[in-house]
Amino acid sequence: xxxxxxxxxxxxxxxxxxxxxxxxxxxxxxxxxxxxxxxxxxxxxxxxxxxxxxxxxxxxxxxxxxxxxxxxxxxxxxxxxxxxxxxxxxxxxxxxxxxxxxxxxxxxxxx
Amino acid sequence: xxxxxxxxxxxxxxxxxxxxxxxxxxxxxxxxxxxxxxxxxxxxxxxxxxxxxxxxxxxxxxxxxxxxxxxxxxxxxxxxxxxxxxxxxxxxxxxxxxxxxxxxxxxxxxxxx
Numbered sequence: 693x694x695x696x697x698x699x700x701x702x703x704x705x706x707x708x709x710x711x712x713x714x715x716x717x718x719x720x721x722x723x724x725x726x727x728x729x730x731x732x733x734x735x736x737x738x739x740x741x742x743x744x745x746x747x748x749x750x751x752x753x754x755x756x757x758x759x760x761x762x763x764x765x766x767x768x769x770x771x772x773x774x775x776x777x778x779x780x781x782x783x784x785x786x787x788x789x790x791x792x793x794x795x796x797x798x799x800x801x802x803x
Numbered sequence: 804x805x806x807x808x809x810x811x812x813x814x815x816x817x818x819x820x821x822x823x824x825x826x827x828x829x830x831x832x833x834x835x836x837x838x839x840x841x842x843x844x845x846x847x848x849x850x851x852x853x854x855x856x857x858x859x860x861x862x863x864x865x866x867x868x869x870x871x872x873x874x875x876x877x878x879x880x881x882x883x884x885x886x887x888x889x890x891x892x893x894x895x896x897x898x899x900x901x902x903x904x905x906x907x908x909x910x911x912x913x914x915x916x
Contacts, residue, residue, distance in 0.1 A: 726903045735805065735893050735907030736846070779846075783903050789834055790859055791905060793846035 696780045701798045704774075710767040712797050714780030717761040723784050725756060727765045728791070729776040736779070736793075739765065770801045806830065807896050807908035815914045821882040824911045828875055828896030834858070835877040836897070836905060837869055841890040852877055853900035884915045 697715040704710040716725065726741040740747055740754045742763075747754045753766040767774055779796040806829035816822055828835050837849040848861035852871035863869075866884075871877040881888060891912050895905040 724903060730846075733891065733910070733912075735807070735895070735909050737805070738904050738906065741903060781903070789836060789851050789853075789897060789900055789902065789905070790848040790861060791836075791838075791846075791903060792848065795845065 696782055696794055698778070698780055698794065698797045700795065701800070703800050703802055704767075704770045706772060706801055706803050707769055710770040710774065710799060710801065712765040712767075712778050712780075712799060713762065714765070715762045716780070716782045719760050719782055720784070723782050725754065725763045726781040726783065726791070727752070727754065728779045728781065728793075729774075730779070730796070731773075731776040739778075770799075772801050772803065775799060775801045805906040805908060807894060807906050809892075809894050809908035809911050811911060812909065813912050813914075815916065816884060817916055818884055818886060820884050820915075821880065822884065822913065824879040824881070824892050824894075824913075826877045826879070826894030826896075826908060828877070828894075829906055832896035832898050832906070833875065834897045834900045835871055835875070836895040837863075837877070837879050838893045838895065838907075839890050840893065840910075841887075844890075846893075849879070851900070858900050881913070886915050889913055889915045 727739040728736045730736045756763045777796040808827045833854045849863040851859040891910045895907045
C-alpha cells in the first residue's frame, strides 16, 4: 500500500470549509484513497473514498488531482463536532480488508 | 451509531490474567476486524475473520487469539496480560472481505495494572 503524508494538525473556523490535504505520490493505478476520522477515543468513522474522480457524499467531498499523487478532503461547513483526527489511507480496493492507519491530521474547529 | 457493538466498554485487570473482548458486527456484515490503539503505536490491525474463517493476520501477539462464531459475533482473547497490553481495542465490520469501507465499534478500553 502506498505511503501517505498529512500535516499533523490544522485549525479551522466554525462554519468555514475545512480542506485537509494528503500526499500519496507513490500511489498505484489500482489503489483507492480512503478517508476516516476518529473523534477523541471513539471508533474511527468511514467518511469517503475514491479512485480517480472527485466524490461527494453527505459528509464531505474528496478531490483527487489528475495525476492522483495528492487529494483533499473538504468539509464544506465545519462544526465543532468535526474536531477529530482525520486519516488518509491508500489501499488496493480489492486486496484484503485491513486498513493501515498513519498519524493523521488533528483538525481543531474553533468557534 | 455504527451498528457495531462491543462489550465490555471498560476492563481493568491485573498482569498475567486473561480477558475476552466481544464484538457483534452490523447486521448483514460477514467480516470482522480487530484493531489495537495504544498511545505509542497508534491504530494497528490485529486480525480479520470472514464468515467464520480467519482471513488475514497483522501484528497479533501469540498470547492473543480470536474467533468468529456461526452467528458472526467475534471474540478476542488476550492472555498472560502485560502492562503494555493496555490499549483501546476496536472491532470493525464490513460486508465484503476485501473492501475498505469498515464500520467501527465504540471500543473496549483495557487497563492492565
